Amino acid sequence: MPLSSRHEVTVEWGDCDPAGIVYYPAYFRWFDQATYRLFLAAGLWRDDITSGQWKEGTPLVHAECSFKRASQTGEKLLVESHVAKFGRSSFTISHVFRDASGEVAAEGTETRIWARKEGDARSLQAVPIPEDVKRRLGG
Numbered sequence: 001m002p003l004s005s006r007h008e009v010t011v012e013w014g015d016c017d018p019a020g021i022v023y024y025p026a027y028f029r030w031f032d033q034a035t036y037r038l039f040l041a042a043g044l045w046r047d048d049i050t051s052g053q054w055k056e057g058t059p060l061v062h063a064e065c066s067f068k069r070a071s072q073t074g075e076k077l078l079v080e081s082h083v084a085k086f087g088r089s090s091f092t093i094s095h096v097f098r099d100a101s102g103e104v105a106a107e108g109t110e111t112r113i114w115a116r117k118e119g120d121a122r123s124l125q126a127v128p129i130p131e132d133v134k135r136r137l138g139g
Helices: 025-041 131-136
Strands: 004-010 060-067 076-086 090-098 104-113
Touching: 004 025, 025 060, 025 076, 025 090, 025 104
Parallel strands: none
Antiparallel strands: 004 076, 060 104, 076 090, 090 104
């Protein structure tokens, strides 16, 4: 069973568009927050920035979201996240947003790579995911 993370988000006024429903980029921001929480639940720091310069981390390479129903200001959504698939140097995280009744409001995935860089962003290289990281995330 993969490690999962659950937390609640409250839809704020600033998360919504002029129609009063969640503006789609908010879901991608919540994806990122959920991924961070998943890594913390596994006892991992997602990106090592202790030196002040990112050298190894988990950059996003693909994201998608399906919107099942509109969510609006004041609504609380439960976000459930887990790693759905591991590759050699990539992993896909599944995120599901449920309303108070349990109905799915949105669901999506992020694909990230385990990567290192020496110098600027052009030096970024995918590297194998450490076995300890896979194990902690339920792989």
